[in-house]
Amino acid sequence: MNMQTEQLKTLRDAAFRASQNAYVPYSKFAVGAALLMRNGNVITGCNVENVSYGLANCAERTAVFRAIAEGYNGADIVAVVVYTPGQKAYAPCGACRQVLAEFLQPETLITSTSEQASQQWRLTDLLPDAFHFDVSAYRE
Amino acid sequence: MNMQTEQLKTLRDAAFRASQNAYVPYSKFAVGAALLMRNGNVITGCNVENVSYGLANCAERTAVFRAIAEGYNGADIVAVVVYTPGQKAYAPCGACRQVLAEFLQPETLITSTSEQASQQWRLTDLLPDAFHFDVSAYRE
Amino acid sequence: MNMQTEQLKTLRDAAFRASQNAYVPYSKFAVGAALLMRNGNVITGCNVENVSYGLANCAERTAVFRAIAEGYNGADIVAVVVYTPGQKAYAPCGACRQVLAEFLQPETLITSTSEQASQQWRLTDLLPDAFHFDVSAYRE
Amino acid sequence: MNMQTEQLKTLRDAAFRASQNAYVPYSKFAVGAALLMRNGNVITGCNVENVSYGLANCAERTAVFRAIAEGYNGADIVAVVVYTPGQKAYAPCGACRQVLAEFLQPETLITSTSEQASQQWRLTDLLPDAFHFDVSAYRE
Numbered sequence: 164m165n166m167q168t169e170q171l172k173t174l175r176d177a178a179f180r181a182s183q184n185a186y187v188p189y190s191k192f193a194v195g196a197a198l199l200m201r202n203g204n205v206i207t208g209c210n211v212e213n214v215s216y217g218l219a220n221c222a223e224r225t226a227v228f229r230a231i232a233e234g235y236n237g238a239d240i241v242a243v244v245v246y247t248p249g250q251k252a253y254a255p256c257g258a259c260r261q262v263l264a265e266f267l268q269p270e271t272l273i274t275s276t277s278e279q280a281s282q283q284w285r286l287t288d289l290l291p292d293a294f295h296f297d298v299s300a301y302r303e
Numbered sequence: 304m305n306m307q308t309e310q311l312k313t314l315r316d317a318a319f320r321a322s323q324n325a326y327v328p329y330s331k332f333a334v335g336a337a338l339l340m341r342n343g344n345v346i347t348g349c350n351v352e353n354v355s356y357g358l359a360n361c362a363e364r365t366a367v368f369r370a371i372a373e374g375y376n377g378a379d380i381v382a383v384v385v386y387t388p389g390q391k392a393y394a395p396c397g398a399c400r401q402v403l404a405e406f407l408q409p410e411t412l413i414t415s416t417s418e419q420a421s422q423q424w425r426l427t428d429l430l431p432d433a434f435h436f437d438v439s440a441y442r443e
Numbered sequence: 444m445n446m447q448t449e450q451l452k453t454l455r456d457a458a459f460r461a462s463q464n465a466y467v468p469y470s471k472f473a474v475g476a477a478l479l480m481r482n483g484n485v486i487t488g489c490n491v492e493n494v495s496y497g498l499a500n501c502a503e504r505t506a507v508f509r510a511i512a513e514g515y516n517g518a519d520i521v522a523v524v525v526y527t528p529g530q531k532a533y534a535p536c537g538a539c540r541q542v543l544a545e546f547l548q549p550e551t552l553i554t555s556t557s558e559q560a561s562q563q564w565r566l567t568d569l570l571p572d573a574f575h576f577d578v579s580a581y582r583e
Numbered sequence: 584m585n586m587q588t589e590q591l592k593t594l595r596d597a598a599f600r601a602s603q604n605a606y607v608p609y610s611k612f613a614v615g616a617a618l619l620m621r622n623g624n625v626i627t628g629c630n631v632e633n634v635s636y637g638l639a640n641c642a643e644r645t646a647v648f649r650a651i652a653e654g655y656n657g658a659d660i661v662a663v664v665v666y667t668p669g670q671k672a673y674a675p676c677g678a679c680r681q682v683l684a685e686f687l688q689p690e691t692l693i694t695s696t697s698e699q700a701s702q703q704w705r706l707t708d709l710l711p712d713a714f715h716f717d718v719s720a721y722r723e
Contacts (some may be wrong), residue, residue: 261676330609357640394572491647498685575634
């Protein structure tokens with residue numbers, strides 16, 4: 164899809180607002196994510212950390228899990244915009260790329276924005292040769 | 304808190320409906336969770352799996368992450384009801400107990416229900432001596 | 444099993460030494476774990492963190508994964524001793540309890556030690572009503 | 584580095600043997616990984632699953648965690664070879680790519696092999712624009 168500048172700004176604002184809900188007492192690194200759904204709705208997420216660091220959940224995954232819980236099909240996600248604090252606009256971590264790859268089309272645009280920067284990728288550029296397979300086929 | 308029978312039934316129904324949104328192509332084990340919030344609202348979650356099994360997220364955690372993303376404080380969660388398929392009512396896994404312990408009071412009631420069974424615990428009974436600490440204090 | 448004082452000291456020393464290998468640039472909280480195996484060998488682990496906090500792995504899990512990779516059966520683990528820094532002896536997080544419960548007998552002793560304290564539990568006390576099930580049975 | 588054919592074969596054999604230790608009652612998908620260390624040693628890992636799917640650990644991560652626990656520095660890892668079952672040679676999942684990126688040089692070669700196929704990438708090709716940052720710098 165081609166996102167209009169205005170739509171991107173709306174998503175970026177939603178991601179920024181979501182970052183304000185982040186629970187990040189350990190990293191202090193508050194991230195927000197906004198998913199544009201096929202029906203035009205926007206689903207947001209933030210990172211939620213834990214004293215056992217390995218149980219932290221990133222903003223992108225929170226948004227995806229929330230979309231599924233709200234009854235969307237993962238294939239309904241048509242664009243992802245992330246807000247990361249600081250100067251650089253950080254790309255999603257590998258775990259989030261993998262979760263996105265479970266649901267999104269490879270060409271889906273992922274945009275990261277910060278106060279001063281912005282970067283955009285297709286999902287397939289962030290996770291080339293994604294690990295995917297037809298489990299049921301394998302089992303036979 | 305003491306939950307009324309009717310309130311418990313409402314939460315159980317919400318958890319069951321949430322389980323119908325679960326994305327479980329690998330385990331086929333569709334779980335739903337419902338959080339009762341201090342303001343009376345109910346926030347639900349379902350499990351969301353991944354071809355890389357370690358990136359699966361359980362229903363309880365989906366609900367907690369969603370509550371935080373919606374702007375709630377973790378301390379606003381006053382009861383948790385889970386729906387698990389099959390005969391037995393399964394308790395949350397250890398990872399979910401740890402995520403719940405990050406936010407809930409130790410006395411918070413966790414109820415698991417299935418088609419034919421029900422079990423109830425206080426969080427502190429599910430995760431005694433929970434791993435917790437004041438990170439900032441440790442750092443000095 | 445009943446651990447002799449001397450055996451416990453050996454395991455505690457192994458856990459402490461393992462903690463010195465911990466990769467903890469984010470939390471600075473270096474933990475070590477030592478597993479006593481049925482054949483008398485000791486397998487150790489430390490925590491290994493990641494800039495994406497959710498990909499951190501605790502010491503207890505590192506030790507279990509290592510034991511499996513070395514060809515042990517999970518049932519060969521007969522005792523677990525953990526070293527945590529600071530004054531208090533911290534219990535394993537919920538995720539580690541769940542991983543231990545996949546393999547260990549419920550009565551297996553888990554001991555946590557720090558410079559100044561020590562605590563001991565049976566696994567079943569740390570993760571009562573552990574989430575377990577016969578997946579293959581469920582599938583039919 | 585340029586791996587000799589013979590060295591690659593040695594690593595591939597080690598990864599295959601490691602896969603035979605995999606604990607995979609849920610996916611039945613037994614993976615092995617072998618790390619070539621700077622000193623010529625080989626450290627292996629396998630996947631270790633859990634009834635709570637999200638607590639599964641992949642072979643690549645088991646090998647990295649084991650290397651750290653054995654006292655290696657992550658920077659000592661100079662090549663990674665994975666064995667995956669079936670016909671296709673699968674690339675590591677996103678979570679494993681992120682854990683590898685915490686430690687390896689971007690140019691490090693990752694090779695995946697199966698019974699009938701083989702693929703090779705540089706780490707930077709598998710996880711372009713990897714999420715990395717200097718946390719301490721951010722905190723100020």
